[in-house]
Amino acid sequence: MPKKTVEIQMRWSDMDLNAHVNNVLFLRYLEEARIRFMTDVWQAQTGDVAVLVAHQEIDYVRPLVYALEPARFDIWISDIGTSRYTFGYEVFDPAGNLCARAESTLVSIDPRTQRATPIPDDVRTELEAHLGEPVALHRRTSGRG
Numbered sequence: 001m002p003k004k005t006v007e008i009q010m011r012w013s014d015m016d017l018n019a020h021v022n023n024v025l026f027l028r029y030l031e032e033a034r035i036r037f038m039t040d041v042w043q044a045q046t047g048d049v050a051v052l053v054a055h056q057e058i059d060y061v062r063p064l065v066y067a068l069e070p071a072r073f074d075i076w077i078s079d080i081g082t083s084r085y086t087f088g089y090e091v092f093d094p095a096g097n098l099c100a101r102a103e104s105t106l107v108s109i110d111p112r113t114q115r116a117t118p119i120p121d122d123v124r125t126e127l128e129a130h131l132g133e134p135v136a137l138h139r140r141t142s143g144r145g
Helices: 023-041 121-128
Strands: 004-008 050-060 071-080 084-092 098-110
Touching: 004 023, 023 050, 023 071, 023 084, 023 098, 071 098, 071 121
Parallel strands: none
Antiparallel strands: 004 071, 050 098, 071 084, 084 098
């Protein structure tokens, strides 16, 4: 199965005046899930390649409210290109309710030139092992783009 589950503990201070986790914090949660995913499954060596976040998109389905139990993030690779790859996410509250769907696209770059460079072969192999379906984001399913 290409998906990996990551649990992230929410903090009381992550909530905003609307009594749910602030939308900006979702980006931090996605970053944390992505780092844990890469730390747990990454065997490849990136060599002289760095990565930059090029695009992020989130569809909020329902509010995520602080709880003592962690939120669950299902994460996988949803697309691979020549120099870019995309992480897919589904975010669930502790009761198992879907709260958000998201994607983060990263681009491999040459740190000397700051230009896109092809994904190294060993990294591509790791990515392909976790390749799953694209995320069902609203813009894709609604016909608007």
